[in-house]
Amino acid sequence: xxxxxxxxxxxxxAIVSSYICSAEPVGSRTLSxxxxxxxxxxTIRNVMADLEDLNLLCQPHTSAGRIPTDKGFRYxxxxxxxxxxxxxxxxxxxxxxxxxxxxxxxxxxKDGIMALSQLAPYVSVVSLPHFNQAxxxxxxxxxxxxxxxxxxxxSGSGSVQNVLFEMDTVFVQDDLNRFSNFLNQMVDGLxxxxxxxxxxxxxxxxxxxxxxxxxxxxxxSQKMLDQRAGDDSEIMIDGKLNILEHPEFADLDxxxxxxxxxxxxxxxxxxxxxxxxxxxxxxxxxVENQCEEMNLCSxxxxxxxxxxxxxxxxxxxxxxxxxxxxxxxxxxxxxxxxNQLMDNS
Amino acid sequence: xxxxxxxxxxxxxAIVSSYICSAEPVGSRTLSxxxxxxxxxxTIRNVMADLEDLNLLCQPHTSAGRIPTDKGFRYxxxxxxxxxxxxxxxxxxxxxxxxxxxxxxxxxxKDGIMALSQLAPYVSVVSLPHFNQAxxxxxxxxxxxxxxxxxxxxSGSGSVQNVLFEMDTVFVQDDLNRFSNFLNQMVDGLxxxxxxxxxxxxxxxxxxxxxxxxxxxxxxSQKMLDQRAGDDSEIMIDGKLNILEHPEFADLDxxxxxxxxxxxxxxxxxxxxxxxxxxxxxxxxxVENQCEEMNLCSxxxxxxxxxxxxxxxxxxxxxxxxxxxxxxxxxxxxxxxxNQLMDNS
DNA sequence: TGTTGGCGCTCTATGCTGATGAGTGCTAAT
DNA sequence: ATTAGCACTCATCAGCATAGAGCGCCAACA
Numbered sequence: 001x002x003x004x005x006x007x008x009x010x011x012x013x014a015i016v017s018s019y020i021c022s023a024e025p026v027g028s029r030t031l032s033x034x035x036x037x038x039x040x041x042x043t044i045r046n047v048m049a050d051l052e053d054l055n056l057l058c059q060p061h062t063s064a065g066r067i068p069t070d071k072g073f074r075y076x077x078x079x080x081x082x083x084x085x086x087x088x089x090x091x092x093x094x095x096x097x098x099x100x101x102x103x104x105x106x107x108x109x110k111d112g113i114m115a116l117s118q119l120a121p122y123v124s125v126v127s128l129p130h131f132n133q134a135x136x137x138x139x140x141x142x143x144x145x146x147x148x149x150x151x152x153x154x155s156g157s158g159s160v161q162n163v164l165f166e167m168d169t170v171f172v173q174d175d176l177n178r179f180s181n182f183l184n185q186m187v188d189g190l191x192x193x194x195x196x197x198x199x200x201x202x203x204x205x206x207x208x209x210x211x212x213x214x215x216x217x218x219x220x221s222q223k224m225l226d227q228r229a230g231d232d233s234e235i236m237i238d239g240k241l242n243i244l245e246h247p248e249f250a251d252l253d254x255x256x257x258x259x260x261x262x263x264x265x266x267x268x269x270x271x272x273x274x275x276x277x278x279x280x281x282x283x284x285x286x287v288e289n290q291c292e293e294m295n296l297c298s299x300x301x302x303x304x305x306x307x308x309x310x311x312x313x314x315x316x317x318x319x320x321x322x323x324x325x326x327x328x329x330x331x332x333x334x335x336x337x338x339n340q341l342m343d344n345s
Numbered sequence: 346x347x348x349x350x351x352x353x354x355x356x357x358x359a360i361v362s363s364y365i366c367s368a369e370p371v372g373s374r375t376l377s378x379x380x381x382x383x384x385x386x387x388t389i390r391n392v393m394a395d396l397e398d399l400n401l402l403c404q405p406h407t408s409a410g411r412i413p414t415d416k417g418f419r420y421x422x423x424x425x426x427x428x429x430x431x432x433x434x435x436x437x438x439x440x441x442x443x444x445x446x447x448x449x450x451x452x453x454x455k456d457g458i459m460a461l462s463q464l465a466p467y468v469s470v471v472s473l474p475h476f477n478q479a480x481x482x483x484x485x486x487x488x489x490x491x492x493x494x495x496x497x498x499x500s501g502s503g504s505v506q507n508v509l510f511e512m513d514t515v516f517v518q519d520d521l522n523r524f525s526n527f528l529n530q531m532v533d534g535l536x537x538x539x540x541x542x543x544x545x546x547x548x549x550x551x552x553x554x555x556x557x558x559x560x561x562x563x564x565x566s567q568k569m570l571d572q573r574a575g576d577d578s579e580i581m582i583d584g585k586l587n588i589l590e591h592p593e594f595a596d597l598d599x600x601x602x603x604x605x606x607x608x609x610x611x612x613x614x615x616x617x618x619x620x621x622x623x624x625x626x627x628x629x630x631x632v633e634n635q636c637e638e639m640n641l642c643s644x645x646x647x648x649x650x651x652x653x654x655x656x657x658x659x660x661x662x663x664x665x666x667x668x669x670x671x672x673x674x675x676x677x678x679x680x681x682x683x684n685q686l687m688d689n690s
Numbered sequence: 691t692g693t694t695g696g697c698g699c700t701c702t703a704t705g706c707t708g709a710t711g712a713g714t715g716c717t718a719a720t
Numbered sequence: 721a722t723t724a725g726c727a728c729t730c731a732t733c734a735g736c737a738t739a740g741a742g743c744g745c746c747a748a749c750a
Binding site for chain 1: 458482483485487492495497499501504507509518522525526573582585586589595597600604605608
């Protein structure tokens with residue numbers, strides 16, 4: 001979208017801002033009274049008509065004020081809005097929330113999105129680091145009974161995952177401890193994917209020596225990896241109830257649709273996966289969202305994770321009429337805080 | 346509530362049944378047409394007036410039909426309804442759902458309530474076994490780094506709990522393995538509460554021998570127990586969206602209130618804790634619920650766990666206009682299936 | 691040429707009206 | 721004890737008029 005003249009910018013800006021506050025269509029009189037620009041309603045009407053031709057505004061019905069289209073919001077986000085610094089109190093609140101569970105990744109993220117949805121009347125989501133891609137720090141096997149074994153895996157970032165699986169051979173705990181130690185040396189620093197590959201190739205090389213420690217470790221590991229459902233995308237959501245405050249979802253059907261989407265994990269996964277281009281922070285407005293279920297919503301999303309190696313995404317979902325200028329810094333800052341805390345641990 | 350004559354029973358029964366199906370007030374004509382009893386509308390009106398005097402029925406407004414009061418539903422549940430056997434297909438479905446994750450308590454319960462809320466248009470809940478009360482089968486310590494240690498506890502019923510804590514002494518994994526073995530012998534078969542007590546008394550007895558294995562194990566355990574938040578009531582909910590289908594929650598405010606209650610864990614804990622009298626299956630209708638938030642709902646709840654030693658509760662929440670005669674057998678059967686699967690494992 | 695005031699038009703929201711129908715309570719007859 | 725009949729109440733809905741917000745267009749003006 002090319003740029004507009006300054007007058008058009010100012011009027012569009014005023015309309016979007018007003019609509020974000022009030023959720024009501026904005027009329028030319030109202031704008032004119034808003035003394036900032038000394039133009040008569042008629043002049044403003046002309047401008048509005050032009051903006052409507054450009055598909056930046058639309059009317060719910062003849063003789064109503066204008067409301068921004070998704071494209072209008074897009075133009076606002078790209079060209080018009082200002083991003084004020086977050087107040088120190090807000091920054092403080094986010095830092096405190098995330099720091100309260102340092103070392104425990106999952107808790108930290110949970111507190112992070114909880115803070116987000118307290119600071120803004122929207123829904124916040126976060127995807128947990130894919131365990132598959134995380135570097136492993138520990139694997140330990142615990143014997144539950146003759147058949148069942150529990151594997152406990154800890155990633156570099158402190159996430160813990162338990163896998164329960166069964167073996168037809170009986171092991172005693174001391175064996176398992178030895179296997180654990182052995183495996184730990186072998187996998188240290190690899191990702192789970194890497195471990196899979198390594199084990200697979202070792203299996204081939206080693207397939208004759210059925211009784212060696214190595215061989216037993218490999219069998220154990222493979223059973224464990226088989227048991228793990230391949231895709232462990234985990235997502236947490238907070239502040240679902242906030243959505244009920246917004247008039248655009250007062251309609252029961254729209255609300256149902258949205259809540260259904262929140263419940264369906266794969267929809268949410270798809271939503272968060274949309275942004276992959278390595279952009280640090282992305283905004284999807286209304287129909288820009290690939291999932292139809294979210295076509296009435298906007299999503300502000302940021303990557304978290306080490307530089308160049310994103311581990312997950314954190315974001316906020318709200319109506320297209322969202323306070324972008326407040327939410328964008330909020331999401332960005334939260335992602336930064338998470339990054340810092342991860343580095344320190 | 347004392348008994349009524351048979352005619353009153355039959356009419357009340359018909360009204361409640363009809364209202365459960367239709368959610369509409371029931372008028373005397375409709376009932377009269379319902380040829381089962383050959384009475385004129387006028388006669389039925391007289392009976393209905395009497396039932397209203399007894400507070401079993403009420404009218405939304407003059408000249409509307411009658412709807413049952415909470416007390417009316419209670420009388421229906423206690424005296425009138427019949428509990429048909431569950432169809433074999435339904436039993437099968439529940440068994441399959443629960444059995445699919447045998448050995449993993451949490452997954453089994455999750456699948457159980459998922460089945461419940463697919464078989465009935467209501468919300469189902471389950472409280473996980475209190476880890477505090479479960480008998481322990483294993484404790485293992487995993488070294489994460491110089492300070493951090495991860496404890497993995499497995500209960501007799503197969504629940505797993507991870508606790509991350511810090512020590513100021515540095516241990517190597519081999520030490521921790523020895524401690525694990527030691528502790529396992531000491532705690533086998535005790536509940537976590539029992540372990541706490543045992544450790545506390547041993548600490549006293551042993552406080553001089555600071556360096557002994559025993560002493561180190563005790564310090565480790567205590568740190569771990571301190572770290573665990575005292576109350577680990579966990580609750581899972583499924584089928585929240587079902588509630589949206591019922592006209593009694595078409596009103597946005599009522600719906601918000603209910604969803605708010607679902608989100609607030611302590612409200613749900615309180616709800617499930619209400620039933621403690623050792624009754625195997627309990628029904629709470631409308632205002633009988635202690636939590637105000639649930640005064641428009643009924644709750645059908647059953648204990649699961651070994652005979653005489655309940656481990657948790659499983660239940661269904663719906664409008665007071667709930668299909669009690671279907672839900673009660675459903676909840677009861679699900680609890681039984683869970684019990685059986687737990688015994689087998 | 692850009693801006694403005696004025697006029698007529700459109701559409702929504704609101705409130706009033708009367709008709710309709712479901713359902714009741716009461717009474718008198720069976 | 722039961723029933724038929726009648727008058728009454730109340731919610732719901734369609735129909736209609738009114739008020740008000742807001743627009744587009746046009747002619748006048750700087």
